[in-house]
Structure formats: structure tokens, C-alpha cells
Amino acid sequence: MIIILFSIFPHTFAHAEEKTIYDKRMALFKKTEALSQIPWYYFAAIDNYERNKKQDSDDEKVISIEVPPELWYGLGNSSMIKDERLIVFFNGKGKDGDGDQKADPRNSEDILHTMANYLLEYGQTKDDIKIALWNYYKRDLSVQTIMNTAKVFKEFQDINLTDRDFPVSIAHNYSYRSTWGDRRGFGGLRIHEGTDIFANYGTPVKSTTYGVIEMMGWNLYGGWRIGIRDIYNIYHYYGHMNGYDDDIKVGQVVKPGDILGSVGSTGYGPPGTSGKFPPHLHYGMYKDNGKSEWSFDPYPYLRKWERIAKQKD
Incomplete structure (x- = not known):
């Protein structure tokens, strides 16, 4: 009977499993918050950043934070013995979080307890955490992405934020095709880093994802544009806009469907x-892997989000 039900409703079982993994993560984040007095959404954001910077991330892994061995065990501790006393002797950061007398870098509770102790070395305020993250990653964009994601998680009090929307209103006339990689000549020969969605002036432009507005203003190529950093280490670029919605500002948390402005x-x-x-929205996507950021073709995602939007309509 179970096999028959799974064959009929495979997505139902997959969704239930997905909810379970989010629940497990949230329980660990809340436990770490209770022990450290550092808000849970910072641990959730660090974990989310680590998971999404990997090329082949394991979605079934409860916690994806990977503390470098030299930081966990300490410099010179080549034996990598998980005894916390030995780790302390070598000035390592690894901690035992579940009381099994081992500081295991593959144990979810140990990882979060270690990260909590690392952050506490700098303090508990937002600025303290930013400094701690910079010293850990040595990269401004990594810190910015984590802080943005924490802001989103705090706003919605949830980490299971998987909804999406199409970037222009499907109630209006529009058309698009795959134009990523096409040649462009203005300002010198270059490739087109996005998909053009043609629509009439004034057609509403919407956020496709959960994220934080990082950039607004004029750009020589993109005109009036908006940049949104989402919770998956992806930067979403909206160009050639006619104007912005009155309530939109840099630093604002947005969700799928929020009106940003118009075509x-x-x-x-x-x-x-x-x-x-002709009037159109230039929509670009840029992925960050923790070392560099690059443009990729948004067309397949737009097709998927268009279907989602039509199902909602």
C-alpha cells in the first residue's frame, strides 16, 4: 500500500521529507540560540550560505557548515583527535555540543556549538557578529550575504522559504526568449548577461524571490535598476525600469510578488x-560560490517561475 501511494503521490512524500529536514535544522538553531543567546537566524544564515556556495550540496545534510580543519583542531594538531582537551591545547576551536566527549566536525550539534563559541569571542551584537564573520570568511560579499539572509529569516521567522514568482505581471501582455549570451555593442563589444522580457510601459515589475534590496539607482547600461540578493547566494538584477514603487528602498526585505516598479x-x-x-525588463542572475560571482542564464528559471505564477493566478 505504501509503495502504491508513493507512486501516485511522490511529491507529497518528498514535501513531507523536505519539511522534516527544515524542522530538524530549526530545532538545532533554536537550541543553539538558547545556549549562546545569539539569535537563531544568524546560525541559519551561515548554514544556508555554506550550503548554497557548494557546487554539489547535499540537501539531506542537516547542517552544511564546514569549519576548516586547521581552525577546528588547531595548527599543528595533525592527529585530528576529537578530544576537546587536545584541541584546546592546540588552540583549536572545535567544541563538543552534544555531550559525547568528542568535538566532531561532522556532528551537527558540535558544529553549531563551535560556531556559537567562535561568534561569542567577538560579542553578541549585530556589529560584533559582522566582525566575527569577516574574520572567518575574509570577504565582504560573504558577510553581506549572510547578514542579508539573516534579515530575511528574522522577518519571516522561517527558513523554508521556497516560493517564487515571475518578474513581470502575467496579467499584462509580455514576451521573452532566451537572450543570455547574445552580443551587445553599446559601450564596447560584450555579451548579454540576462533575459529581456518585453512588455508595455508601466507593466508591474515584481520580486521573484525572498531577499534584500542591495542596489538602486541609475546605471549607464541598465538605466533605472534594482539589485536583490536572495537567500541562495544569487544576485537578481532588474534593468531598464521606468521607475520604482514608492515604498522600495535599499536594505528592504522583499518576498516573491512584491512590486518593485514598472517596465x-x-x-x-x-x-x-x-x-x-523598446520597453522591456532586463532580468539577470549572478551566482556567488564564496570566491567569485558570475552570470548565468535565467531563462530556464523564468520558464519555471512563469508556470508557478500561472498556477497561482
């Missing part, structure tokens, strides 16, 4: 330049 034809000149091409 326009701005760009290819000084601030205010418009009409050099």
Missing part, C-alpha cells in the same frame, strides 16, 4: 535617458 526603456546614456529601445 521602461531607460539606459544607454546619462541619467534620464529613455527610448533608445
Whole structure:
């Protein structure tokens, strides 16, 4: 009977399992918060960042934070024995979080307890945590991404944020095709780092994801544009907009479907330049792996999100 039910409703079982892994993670984050007095969403954001910077992440892994061996065991501790007393002797950071007398870098509770103790070395305030993260990652974008994700998790009090939306209103006329990688000539020969969605002036432009607005303003190529960093280490770029919604500002948390502004034809000149091409939204996506950031083709994702939006409509 179970086999028959699974064959009929495979997505139901997959969704239940997905909820279970989120529940396990949240329980660990809340436990670590209770022990350290550091808000749970910082641990959740660090874990989420680590999971999404990996090329082949294991979604079934409860905690994806990987503390470098030299930091966990201490420099010179080549034996990598998990005895916390030996780790302390070598000035390592590894801690026993579950009381089994071992500081195991593969144990979820040990990992979070170790990260909590590392953060506490710097303090418990938001600024303290930012300093701790910078010293850990030595990279501004990593710190910024984690802090943004923590802000989103705090806003929605949840880590299971998987909803998506199409970037223009499907109630309006629009058209698009795969244009990523096409040649562009303005400002010198370059490739097109996005998909153009053609629509009439004033067509609402929406957030496709959960994230934080990192950038707004004029760009020589993109005109009036908005940049949103999501919780999956991806930067979403909206270009050639006609204007912004009155409530939109840098640092704001957004969710799928939030109105950002409207379609326009701005760009290819000084601030205010418009009409050099038909009205459309340039939509770009950039992935960060913890070392570098690069553009990739958003077209397959747009097709998927379009289907999701139509199912909601």
C-alpha cells in the first residue's frame, strides 16, 4: 500500500521529507540560540550560505557548515583527535555540543556549538557578529550575504522559504526568449548577461524571490535598476525600469510578488535617458560560490517561475 501511494503521490512524500529536514535544522538553531543567546537566524544564515556556495550540496545534510580543519583542531594538531582537551591545547576551536566527549566536525550539534563559541569571542551584537564573520570568511560579499539572509529569516521567522514568482505581471501582455549570451555593442563589444522580457510601459515589475534590496539607482547600461540578493547566494538584477514603487528602498526585505516598479526603456546614456529601445525588463542572475560571482542564464528559471505564477493566478 505504501509503495502504491508513493507512486501516485511522490511529491507529497518528498514535501513531507523536505519539511522534516527544515524542522530538524530549526530545532538545532533554536537550541543553539538558547545556549549562546545569539539569535537563531544568524546560525541559519551561515548554514544556508555554506550550503548554497557548494557546487554539489547535499540537501539531506542537516547542517552544511564546514569549519576548516586547521581552525577546528588547531595548527599543528595533525592527529585530528576529537578530544576537546587536545584541541584546546592546540588552540583549536572545535567544541563538543552534544555531550559525547568528542568535538566532531561532522556532528551537527558540535558544529553549531563551535560556531556559537567562535561568534561569542567577538560579542553578541549585530556589529560584533559582522566582525566575527569577516574574520572567518575574509570577504565582504560573504558577510553581506549572510547578514542579508539573516534579515530575511528574522522577518519571516522561517527558513523554508521556497516560493517564487515571475518578474513581470502575467496579467499584462509580455514576451521573452532566451537572450543570455547574445552580443551587445553599446559601450564596447560584450555579451548579454540576462533575459529581456518585453512588455508595455508601466507593466508591474515584481520580486521573484525572498531577499534584500542591495542596489538602486541609475546605471549607464541598465538605466533605472534594482539589485536583490536572495537567500541562495544569487544576485537578481532588474534593468531598464521606468521607475520604482514608492515604498522600495535599499536594505528592504522583499518576498516573491512584491512590486518593485514598472517596465521602461531607460539606459544607454546619462541619467534620464529613455527610448533608445523598446520597453522591456532586463532580468539577470549572478551566482556567488564564496570566491567569485558570475552570470548565468535565467531563462530556464523564468520558464519555471512563469508556470508557478500561472498556477497561482
